[in-house]
Amino acid sequence: MTVLGRVRTAAAALRLGWRASRGGILLQLLLALLTGALPAAMAYVTKLLVDDLAGAGGPGAADGTRVAWLAAAGAALAGATAVLNHVTALITATLGRAVNIEVQDRLYERVNAYRGLRPFEDPATQDRIRLAETAAQGAPHDVLDFLLDSVRSTATITGFLGTVLVFWPPMGALLVLCVAVSVAGHLRTSRGMADTAAAVVPAARRQYFYRMLLTDPRAAKELRLFGTGQLFRQRALDGLRETSGAGLAALRRSVLVQSGLALLTAAAAGTAAVVVARQVLAGRITLGDMTLFTAAVAAVQGALSSIVMQLGRAEEALRLFGHYLALLGSPADLPDGTHVPAPLREGITFEDVWFRYTPDAPWALRGVDLHLPHGRAVGLVGVNGAGKSTLVKLLCRFYDPERGRILWDGADIRTMPVDELRRRIGATFQDFMTYDLTAAENIGLGAPEHREDLDRIRAAAARAGIDRSLERLPRGYRTLLSRTFTDEDEQNGVSLSGGQWQRVALARSLMREDAELLVLDEPSSGLDALAEREVHQALRSHRAGRTSLLISHRLAALREADLIVVLFEGRVVERGGHDELVALGGRYAELFAAQAEGYREAGDAAVDGEGTAAAVGPGAVPRADAAARAGTAVRDGVTVRAGADARPPRVAAARAEGVR
Numbered sequence: 193m194t195v196l197g198r199v200r201t202a203a204a205a206l207r208l209g210w211r212a213s214r215g216g217i218l219l220q221l222l223l224a225l226l227t228g229a230l231p232a233a234m235a236y237v238t239k240l241l242v243d244d245l246a247g248a249g250g251p252g253a254a255d256g257t258r259v260a261w262l263a264a265a266g267a268a269l270a271g272a273t274a275v276l277n278h279v280t281a282l283i284t285a286t287l288g289r290a291v292n293i294e295v296q297d298r299l300y301e302r303v304n305a306y307r308g309l310r311p312f313e314d315p316a317t318q319d320r321i322r323l324a325e326t327a328a329q330g331a332p333h334d335v336l337d338f339l340l341d342s343v344r345s346t347a348t349i350t351g352f353l354g355t356v357l358v359f360w361p362p363m364g365a366l367l368v369l370c371v372a373v374s375v376a377g378h379l380r381t382s383r384g385m386a387d388t389a390a391a392v393v394p395a396a397r398r399q400y401f402y403r404m405l406l407t408d409p410r411a412a413k414e415l416r417l418f419g420t421g422q423l424f425r426q427r428a429l430d431g432l433r434e435t436s437g438a439g440l441a442a443l444r445r446s447v448l449v450q451s452g453l454a455l456l457t458a459a460a461a462g463t464a465a466v467v468v469a470r471q472v473l474a475g476r477i478t479l480g481d482m483t484l485f486t487a488a489v490a491a492v493q494g495a496l497s498s499i500v501m502q503l504g505r506a507e508e509a510l511r512l513f514g515h516y517l518a519l520l521g522s523p524a525d526l527p528d529g530t531h532v533p534a535p536l537r538e539g540i541t542f543e544d545v546w547f548r549y550t551p552d553a554p555w556a557l558r559g560v561d562l563h564l565p566h567g568r569a570v571g572l573v574g575v576n577g578a579g580k581s582t583l584v585k586l587l588c589r590f591y592d593p594e595r596g597r598i599l600w601d602g603a604d605i606r607t608m609p610v611d612e613l614r615r616r617i618g619a620t621f622q623d624f625m626t627y628d629l630t631a632a633e634n635i636g637l638g639a640p641e642h643r644e645d646l647d648r649i650r651a652a653a654a655r656a657g658i659d660r661s662l663e664r665l666p667r668g669y670r671t672l673l674s675r676t677f678t679d680e681d682e683q684n685g686v687s688l689s690g691g692q693w694q695r696v697a698l699a700r701s702l703m704r705e706d707a708e709l710l711v712l713d714e715p716s717s718g719l720d721a722l723a724e725r726e727v728h729q730a731l732r733s734h735r736a737g738r739t740s741l742l743i744s745h746r747l748a749a750l751r752e753a754d755l756i757v758v759l760f761e762g763r764v765v766e767r768g769g770h771d772e773l774v775a776l777g778g779r780y781a782e783l784f785a786a787q788a789e790g791y792r793e794a795g796d797a798a799v800d801g802e803g804t805a806a807a808v809g810p811g812a813v814p815r816a817d818a819a820a821r822a823g824t825a826v827r828d829g830v831t832v833r834a835g836a837d838a839r840p841p842r843v844a845a846a847r848a849e850g851v852r
């Protein structure tokens with residue numbers, strides 16, 4: 193960091209402190225001046241007292257009253273110094289707290305302002321965020337401390353320097369030499385400390401990850417079942433040893449340098465004491481003068497070494513704070529647009545969209561052309577890793593395509609304000625969040641501006657088929673959905689099942705009633721067959737007239753879509769209606785047949801050779817009975833809808849059973 197860079201960083205820290213508490217800074221300055229000047233006044237009073245007592249004015253010259261006043265003045269000054277030191281500590285802590293809040297708030301404001309996901313998936317940015325968090329906790333405060341301590345120490349030095357130079361002028365040169373060596377030594381060790389702090393960040397983050405695994409309730413099951421607790425404990429320990437070892441090594445180097453500097457300072461003070469004592473013996477100065485000189489040398493040395501030490505801390509703090517400022521000043525990860533289109537009328541179009549997560553990663557999307565017509569439902573199908581979720585992420589503008597465009601009624605979505613685009617989308621993600629908050633909040637967060645609107649929350653919950661379950665919780669919608677926190681009345685929260693959580697997440701995405709585009713990425717993967725059918729029925733009516741994109745591996749969930757699109761290795765390889773795609777005999781037909789085959793085999797197993805039905809779950813209805821009630825017939829283990837056209841058996845089986 194250049195000198196100019198340091199000055200700029202220090203100025204930024206000072207500005208932050210000023211913004212956080214002007215009064216605190218001014219009061220600190222005043223206190224620094226006062227506490228800096230008091231030692232000189234105390235030393236001078238002590239000199240007068242010693243001279244009086246030593247009879248500098250001749251035998252018996254000491255005036256009892258004057259001695260008493262001088263002693264009282266010395267005690268008062270000592271008392272004032274002690275009180276002011278405590279007040280300074282209080283003001284420092286108060287100012288530190290205000291600065292800390294300001295600095296941390298700005299940090300999280302910046303992190304929250306990242307519009308896309310790249311910064312959160314980039315290890316270098318994660319390291320920088322971590323460093324900035326460390327810096328935010330103390331660096332500006334350390335820089336301010338240095339500045340205030342410089343004021344205090346300068347006041348002390350000003351009060352004493354004349355005394356030192358008058359009694360033994362060469363002491364001035366000796367002090368300058370000590371300071372120069374100290375500054376060099378401290379700066380060197382401080383840089384070492386700051387570089388060490390930056391170098392151990394990746395290890396510290398890993399250590400944090402393993403530590404978190406050991407205490408996270410979500411990880412507890414696997415850790416216990418697979419017995420990985422010991423392994424993670426060892427890894428956390430290795431990380432801790434690595435980070436603390438590096439810190440200790442830097443500290444050892446620093447202690448070595450500082451011990452050398454302390455010896456140098458003591459040698460200089462000792463030399464001065466010998467010189468001045470000889471002057472007293474020679475009768476050139478009084479005993480009081482010697483007391484004053486000794487106090488002055490100690491005070492000046494103390495003040496200088498305090499400045500130098502604070503300078504070292506400030507150097508370390510400035511380096512760390514540099515990371516904080518760099519993060520705050522980093523450019524926006526995604527450019528924002530200004531065009532606010534009218535409500536969607538035509539649809540959304542992917543035009544030759546190419547995307548990969550990093551320049552050296554394989555393409556996740558390779559020239560996707562796709563149209564989501566206004567008011568229609570498009571189903572997206574494909575094997576794992578085909579690029580379905582990636583397509584959704586691009587649609588929400590978590591990333592921008594590397595080539596090609598996504599058009600919202602003909603306008604590139606990059607020209608729209610990102611917040612405006614997202615306001616128009618209601619989405620459920622495959623990896624949805626579960627919040628340790630109440631049931632109402634868990635749903636209400638889907639439209640934060642309506643998070644207090646219980647009617648709206650309940651309507652969304654009803655559409656997702658979770659309303660009754662939430663109502664039956666101990667405190668209804670006010671029940672905390674958490675096993676790790678208690679609510680405001682110290683009541684334990686409750687835990688939902690995986691499928692219930694998925695419905696809550698679905699309800700959250702349905703909170704945006706005016707969303708122009710509904711994106712459902714595997715909204716029912718965790719639901720049982722009946723629940724899935726119920727949810728899809730509810731969603732069908734909710735989707736009516738709404739543009740929607742549905743992703744599901746359960747092809748039955750997409751059968752009602754107006755258009756089914758098949759994605760394979762990042763390319764659209766097929767598109768059409770269900771029957772059309774089955775007839776095509778391509779990838780969709782293959783996927784559908786594989787799924788139907790599974791159900792057919794399950795059907796064969798359910799109705800064994802002796803005609804007895806196997807239960808497939810609690811309350812399971814014998815298959816033949818259920819089929820009969822549903823107006824279906826079981827022939828050779830294949831279920832066919834009564835009155836249905838003759839269909840290829842696999843298709844019919846899939847349609848009639850859970851695939852529907």
Ligand SMILES: Nc1ncnc2c1ncn2[C@@H]1O[C@H](COP(=O)(O)OP(=O)(O)OP(=O)(O)O)[C@@H](O)[C@H]1O
Nearest residue numbers: 313549556574575576577578579580581582583622
């Ligand atoms: N955040 C990411 N960073 C790097 N690569 C990623 C990321 N997310 C996905 N990928 C890669 O992009 C490709 C497409 O993944 P995507 O999640 O879009 O597939 P998908 O079709 O949704 O799969 P699934 O059916 O398993 O959900 C995969 O090869 C995957 O490894």
